[in-house]
Amino acid sequence: MTREDPQMKLRLPVDLKDRLTALAEENGRSLNAEVVRRLEESLEGELGGKRTAPVDDRTLDLFAETVAGKVVQALDEREKKRAKR
Secondary structure, three states: OOOOOOOOOOOOOHHHHHHHHHHHHHOOOOHHHHHHHHHHHHHHOEEOOEEOOOOOHHHHHHHHHHHHHHHHHHHHHHHHHHHHO
């Protein structure tokens, strides 16, 4: 993004701005970069008029940990059954 890109004024509720500011800090971005990234993601998620909810990194990590844990548990149980044979 450059200084030549168009600018616009935008009113946000204080709590939303605070949440976005906190997320921007967590992600190492400026507030502007955070808002632009989130808007781009929401528009990319539109397929045939249907919107898909964006999935953040924390959700993906939690999902991976949960699924990975269950896979490991299932593999351990399978190995125990095989060992008993």
